[in-house]
Amino acid sequence: MMPAGAVHADRRARVLAQMPPGAVAVLGTAPEVMRNGDSPYPYRHDSYFYYLSGFAEPDSVLVLVAALDARPARAILFCRAKDPDHEIWDGFRYGPDAARTAFGFDEAYPVDELDHRMVGMLSNAPALYYAPGHSAALDAQTTGWLKGVRALGRTGVTAPATTHNLLMLLDEMRLxxxxxxxxxxxxxxxxxxxxxxxxxxxxxxxxxxxxxxxxxxxxxxxxxxxxxxxxxxxxxxxxxxxxxxxxxxxxxxxxxxxxxxxxxxxxxxxxxxxxxxxxxxxxxxxxxxxxxxxxxxxxxxxxxxxxxxxxxxxxxxxxxxxxxxxxxxxxxxxxxxxxxxxxxxxxxxxxxxxxxxxxxxxxxxxxxxxxxxxxxxxxxxxxxxxxxxxxxxxxxxxxxxxxxxxxxxxxxxxxxxxxxxxxxxxxxxxxxxxxxxxxxxxxxxxxx
CATH class of the missing domain: 3.90.230.10 (Creatinase/methionine aminopeptidase superfamily)
Known part of the structure; x- marks a missing residue:
């Protein structure tokens, strides 16, 4: 049996194999929800996100970029930055560098860099795979990324020509x-x-x-x-x-x-x-x-x-x-x-x-x-x-x-x-x- 990290990497590879060259997939995890004051409900990750990542921290996003020509496929994690002061109060967090190594991602970055980097990754991508209606916050971010790409149209950059529901693909895999x-x-x-x-x-x-x-x-x-x-x-x-x-x-x-x-x-x-x-x-x-x-x-x-x-x-x-x-x-x-x-x-x-x-x-x-x-x-x-x-x-x-x-x-x-x-x-x-x-x-x- 494959170790857990290899299992998740294999699943990501199976998703990438079903995407056209250069296409981009985006999937976020569940948000942390406050119960009252500064006390959150017990956190539980999003099932789809965990299925592909094995990563259980909130404020995380997975991006998959299919191979194109000589450029290999990439699995990229955006997660919370390492923060010793927060860890005193709330416990351990991986941070991008440790998460990349521990969970087998090709790249990892602080989640604060997501908006900036997504505009670049979606530029000239032929297709976007995401989960419409799954997260209102990520829906709004996706709309913003696409607007940012279209604003670059005068420089010859194009936005994805087609969008696909990533969850339909994952449903069949998870079944x-x-x-x-x-x-x-x-x-x-x-x-x-x-x-x-x-x-x-x-x-x-x-x-x-x-x-x-x-x-x-x-x-x-x-x-x-x-x-x-x-x-x-x-x-x-x-x-x-x-x-x-x-x-x-x-x-x-x-x-x-x-x-x-x-x-x-x-x-x-x-x-x-x-x-x-x-x-x-x-x-x-x-x-x-x-x-x-x-x-x-x-x-x-x-x-x-x-x-x-x-x-x-x-x-x-x-x-x-x-x-x-x-x-x-x-x-x-x-x-x-x-x-x-x-x-x-x-x-x-x-x-x-x-x-x-x-x-x-x-x-x-x-x-x-x-x-x-x-x-x-x-x-x-x-x-x-x-x-x-x-x-x-x-x-x-x-x-x-x-x-x-x-x-x-x-x-x-x-x-x-x-x-x-x-x-x-x-x-x-x-x-x-x-x-x-x-x-x-x-x-x-x-x-x-």
Missing amino acids: VKDAHEVDLMARAGAISAAAHARAMRATRPGMIEYEIEAELLHEFRRNGAQAPAYSSIVASGPNACVLHYIANDRRILDGELVLIDAGCEIDGYAGDITRTYPANGRFTAPQRTLYELVLRAQAAALAAVRPGQPYSGIHAAAVRVLTEGMLDLGLLDKRKVGSVDNAIDTRAFAQFYMHGTGHWLGMDVHDVGVYRDLALSDKPSRALQPGMALTVEPGIYVRPADGVPEEYWNIGIRIEDDVVVTDTGARILTDGVPKDVAEIEAWMKAAR
């Missing part, structure tokens, strides 16, 4: 993970699984949801993860029927289920796991019935994760199992919805299962990449290929309603794992926490 990325995602998955296992063991009726959240956060940090990959969901009882519930402030009652949807981020890559289990360690009969239905749906969906198969087949497999179960259990009235096929065609199942069965996963928990093959006129679901990473997360959510059997009211269940498509099928990255009924009950009994 297929390399070995370095899969390794990081496996670590994120393992840490996230350990956190879920810890939370499951710690749960007792009478606790407040945020106490369980604290167990997750403890396990994330003690294993080296920098932060949660998203706001953790710890939803008990009826809260489990709220898909993105994050208040986490309800007291957990005896006999209820607890749904946890949480994952950590490590070195820029996300884990994303959901488990549902009984607070007292024992499923009731209705809870078990619905849980095992969702587990069967997940097994069917996982079996559909194969190279060459359409992404949409994952959802279709889960929906069929869930819909059959809804009809068998009386959640859906056969007299009203008819056959399984009709219930699927009319989306009758959406009363109890209203979301998709997964999403791309990577640097962002809902990662980039289109789900359809845009190269074909009818834009079918795109085929899975080795290296794609995604979640598989069917669920069922039963809110009180007329005609719905009361024993299932306020039961929400979701089971989610992270997978990477391989040459022969799928590798599950998050199997370190139990999900079979017998395993969960035995695990929780042993912890008491």
Whole structure:
């Protein structure tokens, strides 16, 4: 496996290879945002910028210049100047010279020189690749650079004739993970699984949801993860029927289920796991019935994760199992919805299962990449290929309603794992926490 610096240099080379000779690409990182006074929010780099640079400091811009004639391609970093006085207050910063060496850039300069140098680099460049709408500040700077180049028109200098959305190119690259990325995602998955296992063991009726959240956060940090990959969901009882519930402030009652949807981020890559289990360690009969239905749906969906198969087949497999179960259990009235096929065609199942069965996963928990093959006129679901990473997360959510059997009211269940498509099928990255009924009950009994 290549070292991290070589991985990022290889990605930059792949971008440059897709640009015409002499073209210029510009990409900035995320800004530092103040929370109040002089206290910023915890800083998190821009995913696209980090994907190409491996550099995590704010106030940074990456410029790529494609080779032209005898002039080689260049990767140029603009970053904060070295400043010992600021480092006393805010910590280490690389500065251009050290950053160039440490991260394998061809050139590096203080970010204060960006505007001046960009006018020169864009002069006579045939094309500009940037990220329109991604950063209002960088959009304004780009407009200023182009105006500066056009002002030199009387001297024979020309501005780029075409502009291209750099993010569309990067989305396709990021969609297929390399070995370095899969390794990081496996670590994120393992840490996230350990956190879920810890939370499951710690749960007792009478606790407040945020106490369980604290167990997750403890396990994330003690294993080296920098932060949660998203706001953790710890939803008990009826809260489990709220898909993105994050208040986490309800007291957990005896006999209820607890749904946890949480994952950590490590070195820029996300884990994303959901488990549902009984607070007292024992499923009731209705809870078990619905849980095992969702587990069967997940097994069917996982079996559909194969190279060459359409992404949409994952959802279709889960929906069929869930819909059959809804009809068998009386959640859906056969007299009203008819056959399984009709219930699927009319989306009758959406009363109890209203979301998709997964999403791309990577640097962002809902990662980039289109789900359809845009190269074909009818834009079918795109085929899975080795290296794609995604979640598989069917669920069922039963809110009180007329005609719905009361024993299932306020039961929400979701089971989610992270997978990477391989040459022969799928590798599950998050199997370190139990999900079979017998395993969960035995695990929780042993912890008491």
